[in-house]
Amino acid sequence: EPEVTQTPSHQVTQMGQEVILRCVPISNHLYFYWYRQILGQKVEFLVSFYNNEISEKSEIFDDQFSVERPDGSNFTLKIRSTKLEDSAMYFCASRPNKKDTQYFGPGTRLTVL
């Protein structure tokens, strides 16, 4: 069964450094999402992406964040200058159309020191 994959599984970085989290959505999916979950807290929406542009973003998704679909398979989340409070699990999700549900990847654990 096709799955959403994410790399790396764990990323450790120094405060102020840039990180890129990578996702490979399921191949025929058209809608893409990033969520994050701070340890012990709920899963929070960051951004949705469709037709090569952002369709919605949350207050968390400020100028330090950006998303890109550089080719036909990858979907990336970039954090330009990481802060301690960016430490969290980051989940990518995709869906094939508007009616189907979202399929989540296994997540990338980001630790900012």
Place this chain on the structure above:
Amino acid sequence: SQKIEQNSEALNIQEGKTATLTCNYTNYSPAYLQWYRQDPGRGPVFLLLIRENEKEKRKERLKVTFDTTLKQSLFHITASQPADSATYLCAPQTDSWGKLQFGAGTQVVVTP
């Protein structure tokens, strides 16, 4: 602002019993409500979706109800098994295609 509330205390239940979880929401009227399962360190996994015009939905040992008057959904796991131990998240939605807004989740622990 929109609020989603789930029991924050873990639900400890004996194998074979029925687990019942509650999801309450305020300040909006979702047309859909989804339930997901999340295991530690893993992404949410979709379980069931119920629409506002459906009172009840079943899938194997799972049952979901949706009461738009009470602004509440109940999630039942019948004949629970230790493998059902996980955190269960509810996500009421106003549209089927937008972002998901999750509750904090309720942890279920099923003991043999």
